[in-house]
Amino acid sequence: MTSEDMPVDERIVKFIRKHHVMTIATVADGVPYCANLFYAYMADSNMFVFTSDAATRHYGEMLSGGTVAASVVLETRTVGNVQGLQLQGRATLAAGDMLERARSAYLKRFPYAVIADLTLWTFEPVFMKLTDNRLGFGKKLIWNGR
Secondary structure (H helix, E strand, O other): OOOOOOOOOHHHHHHHHHOOEEEEEEEEOOEEEEEEEEOEEEHHHOEEEEEOOOOOHHHHHHHHOOEEEEEEEEOOOOHHHOEEEEEEEEEEEOOHHHHHHHHHHHHHHOHHHHHOOOOEEEEEEEEEEEEEHHHOOOOEEEEEOO
16 A cells, blocks of 8 residues: 555644644764755645755755654643644655645745755655644544555
8 A cells, every 4th residue: 555545644644734843853874953944835746845045954964865764743731632633754855836835835835935946856756644622632643644
């Protein structure tokens, strides 16, 4: 079964759409690194879009390997409202037809970015786990597209 065969739980999609900042984690030579970034989500292809500058560490690490982990969280002190999404997948520089789709999705979400020189990436998750305490303490929704 491929990720195209296994739809993402609508509760996960709703959580993704409610937020706009993702933390991605890369690694090089055994040394991890995290970066926060704005994202747009293309539900039809289960793909995230973000921009990154070539001078950043995570850009270089994604370019050389592409495997990343990521998270999107709701910041709250209320235990019953805790929500957080953990992801694993592959980041790729957007190119060809995907570049236009990615640009369109990103600018729809962040129209002010039209004035920026955007280097767009796509992130295709292979695994997502949403912890949502509103569904019960420690309740997890898992999507595994491997």
